[in-house]
Amino acid sequence: MPTKNRTANFCSWGFWIQLITFMLINPVLAKGQGIRTLREVETAEIKLRRLGQTESKVDLWIDLGTYYLNLPGELKADLARAMQLREQAFALAGKIEYPKGIARSMVLKGSIIRESGDRILGAKIYEQAIAYASKMNLKDQLAAAYSAMGTLFGNEGADLEKKITYNKKSLALYRQAGNKLEEGNSLKNLGDYYNIQGQPAYAIKLMDTSLAVYKAIGFKELQGVYNNMCITNISLGNFSEALKYGLLAEKTADQLADTSLQRSSINNHLGLTYYYLRNDQKALDYWLKAKNIAERYKDPGYMQTIIANVATIYVRMKRFEEGIAELKELIKKYPPTDTQMKLRIPYILFNTYYDIEQYGKAEPYFKTLIKFHHDLPKDDPNQIYLYRSIIRKLIHEKQFLAAEGYLKEHEKQSIQQKNLLALSQLHRLWFDVDSALNKPWSAVAHYKTYKRLTDSIWNNEKSKQISGLEIEYQSEKKDKDIALLHQKNQLQQVRIGNEERVRYFFIGGLVIAALFVGLVYNRYRLKKRSNLILEQKQGEINTQNELLRKILGEKEWLLREIHHRVKNNLQIVISLLNTQSAYLDNEDALVAIRNSQNRMHAMSLIHQKLYQSDNLAEIDMNWYIKELVGYMIECFGTEKKIQFILDTEAIKLDVAQAVPLGLVLNEAISNAIKYAFPSGRKGNVKITFQTIESRTCRLSIADDGIGLPVGFDAGDTESLGMSLMTGLTDQLNGKIEMWNDNGLTLQVSFVQHKELLLETANLGH
Template structure:
């Protein structure tokens, strides 16, 4: 029983808190030598007046925020500020005076003269407010906020209050870039406070201003948005913004310290979504940036994340070696890092079945944690590690206090993180089962399933609500039509009665005859109308029953596809678990190939239960997602370039399964054999309709081609045999060409009949 889900949350959390310092005055911290030259040129061209004051202050601020801590830079900043102050006295320039007061406070702050810095910031605030200088007043509020930390609730709230005042002032100015930076900082403060909804409001406002100001360096705001959406459990948007941050950074060749946070957050996100190979790649990128900047805290945090991931990949010895070297090189003394070390040592030794050593470190974890088990703010590491050790050493009853405390902790601190709650409920169910308390085990397992299926349940509720709405609308329409029919029948009856009266008046003899005839016809009509109404009622009842049966059938089909997809995913997971116990590379390769094939089938069933149309699949989107999955599995994003040219073709499940397996086999063979020795290449995948019912799939690469002398028609290759067999199942033709690479072409007739015979694959 291995509890590992929350570790990355706390590791990335540490880096997030450290990043706050980079947002303040970021525009001047990134000034280049070219910008400095431009400022000096402008100063030479404007030797007097208020423009000279503004330029002197900008130069002073440049030297103040210049990277590094050189005394000469601080002296230059003070000298330029003094020159600006001299001109201010002559010109009585209020904006320059307010900026100078604020800048003097910043210099004091940099020189660690904190009391003088605070006094100067308060003077700048008072002067700016008095002279209605909104931007300078906002700068003063942000300076005052810098005197408060984020380590206590009171300081954090005070910091947020000052920044909200600053943002309110900046929004009334034309300083879009500074407003965007302040909103980003404020959003991050709410993120630290765990108020993710408020954080997202300010971050999206910030992003909009960054885009309006056409500021290129937007990677920080995108990364932070991705991180907050990760905490909200919205992994789709987390990936969207996180990957955008990485793309912007790499396009701009960003080498600043924020790069290791961008990569670290992405790595943690890939880990949460079980894409561990991609996660390890991003961890490697993060550690490379951190080591370039010699940032010890970041190096230690990322190393711990790498250790954790190696454990998950069943590389216990490698993770232990990195942990021992980390202690040798850096000797962590901070309480949080010591807690991480004990957590890592305990779990690694449990992975290696050395439970006595693991027990030593779990005891240390409990010593570091001085709070009681009933305190919901208890640290997550001790009881997660202790419950695992108790389970593996069969001390099941000792787990209950920790499980209860962990449940309280999650429901108080992370109530939005359903995956963590589900994980703890599953652990509780296993512990109850091990102690023979099957009723409680079943109860906790039910809670686990309810939380796990909550997303799907919400979707079902939406679908049912939509069906109910459509049902109500149809019923109203039928009522209107029925009333119209009854009105027509009544009008007809009235007309007939008038005719009858006229006939009666026509003659006494004819009156009796016609009256009798009319009465007889009237009774027959009444009887006919009654029979028609009964038949209509029966038809309406049958229609409603058929609609209900159709609705239930559609729901059942969706549920079947959902279950089939889940079962295939379970088989994939079981194969993955089995592969950990195999040393034979051929067997491992066979298992991986089987996993890819099962995923190709699983993706089809996923598309079916997510789609309103359960009769067919849009192969355009299916092939895109399948190829993306293959890229991630083999980590070949930069090595092999895929060009997809696929029409939006609807194909039923009977043909979609073999077609998906053919694409899987062809792409797998191309990745493995077409580009040896890290050779770069290109793969084109085309799916087109050549006529009304014919469809043609083409997969072509520019790799090394098939081996010379290979008899394609008589080869015993499993992949080639499988593709030929699947082509026969499609009722199509199979062609392979090996000129300038390998080109595979399959032509088949699209089945347009929904009720065709044959066995439907699952």
């Protein structure tokens, strides 16, 4: 490639990189009050539990909803939580007639819907919020609704105009309301938008005003506005000012321990400033820091811009393959979605391939740029970079006359944008074109203009300012480093002192350990002597224990045999009664014998269970009740007529309590079967046995039959069954109760024997 073209290509990189100024707009608005950390979320949730139905509760719900809305990543769970909080706020605000809360919750709903992807519905909600806030004369909330409406529009063309219009309305309302914080936010945002629109000079005025408003109210979080002033001064070619504000943004963020996504934007703009200052290594370092932060927050917009910047610096450092690799990663992982990035990637690739003289590979990207050139309006700020690419290709192909027309359009737009750097590079190219066309006087004039503009950008005074800023910033960092080293030195001295104390403690510990070992050895000898005596006594105890085990085994065998024989005797009595009933014709006598048989069987079941069980002391009443009910159903043949419902716990009783309780249950079931359901009536009997307190048990037999007669008194009855139940309950030291409740309910309450409870607890441990 000819030397002249080499020079032109080298100059082009400083020129087209200004496209970055339109790519990365800081999304983090300055905030005063609000919830931004997990600790603040926890505090707010505790406060919410204490608040009543008040306006403060509505505001706190909305603040929490805004926090979840603004969490990075736009996760569905976060948006759902934000909407839940918003609905609570809206409902309470309506209930207590709190117009401000209603308006704020409407704006929040629109923002949640917008973030979920439904911009049309979001716009409708914002319009409702605007109408309501206007009707209620809520200036702050109306301003917030206008500002939110502006977020629906992009950063290009007519969309950008609408965004600016809504934010102007918002600014005017905040000023009327005297809301200085939001006035500062609105001024800063408008400065962003005018810079994107290609009016950096006006953007600087807005940001200066914003900074003055912030400082007047003592607002400390100024890193956002400093960051925006940095990028806007880059657009104007004021690199010393850009560096000043970029370093101020970094310093303020450090002081406030800001770890948000905003740090990525600050690092990106500082990298861009150093790019223009031709300090490639610092530019790369800052851009790599910005990339790491953007990756941590998984923000595709930031990643697109920063990867493109990294690719740019690699190309200027002549690390072409690394630059191309970065762009391929960008296309694969973060496909561009807006016009500026769709334009920027082919722009970088076209210029990269021209730098390495691979013109064939550059051709497809040039065709893409030409298409953008025809599709975009002539006054679009991006045209300045497209003109540059076209001029570069025409010079390479020696179409110098054709290049003149693009040079004029390029000049016109550079003057409109007050872009001194672009203008200086343009006149350098014009010098090349005029030289090729044999226009020496015109070429000299363009070269003089190029030198004059370059000198105005890179004069000695500005170089001194830049050096001074860096020295000042580095000095502050060194002072901090010295203070940190001093603290580390103090910590080291403390650590050394601690180590000396530990050493003394260790030596003292060794002495104590030696004394302890001596004592232990002495105790060991005494213990060994004691163990010999204990072993002899233990032998005697073991012999006695063995004898006791044999006696205990014999006792258990005898008890088991007793239970077995009692059960057999009861069965014999039942059989004798059954035989006797065969010789009786008297119905009352037969009924009495049958009742006696049932009572005998109730007692027999207990002794049968004890004989068969390993535990000779207690009965599982859950099993016993099921067995007894089954026997009664079979005995009376009531399975089709009466339905028994059992709800019993696995409570264990000893024989002294199990026998009387079983007899009570037998009498109650017999009475229910005989008298509760006359004339073939069907019904239900529910038997419940449970522990109601720590030691109190309760047996309940409830039927849905005819119940007790009116005026029935259990104390006056001469019924044997009732007398038995009363006497058996007294034997249990319990209480028997009866009442009508859609049938008869009989309830027996008593206290379980303490000895059995203690034994069960010991077995459990």
